[in-house]
Amino acid sequence: MNKIDYILNKYTISQSSYDNDTRLAYDDIFDIYQDLDLNILEQVDFLIIKPDAILEHQTLDILDFLNSYKIEILGYKIKTYFYEFEKEAIYRYCLNDGRNNWYIRKEIFEIGPSIGLIVKSNVNIFQLMKKLKGSSNALTADLNTIRKIYGKNMVMNAIHSSDDPISVIRESKYFFTKQEIYDILHKNFLYDDIKILIINF
Numbered sequence: 116m117n118k119i120d121y122i123l124n125k126y127t128i129s130q131s132s133y134d135n136d137t138r139l140a141y142d143d144i145f146d147i148y149q150d151l152d153l154n155i156l157e158q159v160d161f162l163i164i165k166p167d168a169i170l171e172h173q174t175l176d177i178l179d180f181l182n183s184y185k186i187e188i189l190g191y192k193i194k195t196y197f198y199e200f201e202k203e204a205i206y207r208y209c210l211n212d213g214r215n216n217w218y219i220r221k222e223i224f225e226i227g228p229s230i231g232l233i234v235k236s237n238v239n240i241f242q243l244m245k246k247l248k249g250s251s252n253a254l255t256a257d258l259n260t261i262r263k264i265y266g267k268n269m270v271m272n273a274i275h276s277s278d279d280p281i282s283v284i285r286e287s288k289y290f291f292t293k294q295e296i297y298d299i300l301h302k303n304f305l306y307d308d309i310k311i312l313i314i315n316f
Contacts, residue, residue: 119144122156126241126279136204140285147284147297156280159189159233159300160240161287163205166227167271174230174313177274180261181234184247190233190299191309192290197224201289205275220251223270231290232309233283233299244276 123141148156162181164174178188202221236243249256253266253273266272277283287296298304 118153119148119156122153123280126281136285137281140281140288143284143288143293143296144280147293147300151300155235155300157239157241158237159235159280159283160244161277161283161290162232162234162244163275163286163290164230164232165223165271165273165275166225166229167223167267168265168273169230170227171265173265173273175310177261177265178309178313180247180264184243185236186240186243187235188232188306188309189235189302190291190295190306191312192231192295193228193312194231194290195228197229197289205286205289220270231287233287233291233296241278245278248274248276 123144144156164177168174168177181188202224206221234240247261249260249262249266251262251272252269253262253271254268256263256266256272261274262272265274277286284296291299
């Protein structure tokens with residue numbers, strides 16, 4: 116077993132159960148990460164600052180929160196419109212778990228723009244983000260988590276993060292092209308300070 120598969124097997128179901136988008140993301144990982152230190156697979160995550168947080172002018176506060184835990188922003192992009200299949204794909208984990216509120220959660224993307232972030236930490240970022248963002252329902256999230264501080268409920272909960280390396284690629288491709296993801300991780304170009312973008316947004 117190669118090292119990529121060894122890492123992915125910690126997080127994902129068997130390849131035979133992959134849907135088409137997940138299978139494409141699995142293939143993309145080999146193209147995007149092949150010449151990088153593969154430890155980065157567990158250090159890079161994809162986040163979405165949701166429309167409710169943006170409309171409440173909480174974006175800079177959330178970025179400062181992430182920065183306080185030494186989470187580095189590698190790339191970002193604003194998205195103002197989601198196709199229905201994109202919204203459903205982001206919330207497929209709710210659908211697959213049989214949660215009957217998944218169709219409500221996805222409608223948060225109808226109320227305004229979102230910001231997609233590709234971020235990096237020097238520790239296992241999936242474990243870190245699970246701790247920092249809190250449970251999906253902001254009302255019952257732990258104190259001092261992003262969703263408790265900035266969210267309102269299970270729909271308006273401020274932030275989304277991918278849960279594993281394949282989801283990072285699959286979900287980030289709704290904001291970035293495969294080439295952009297490659298360039299971001301290989302630092303072929305650098306983004307301006309995101310705070311400048313937010314202030315002028």
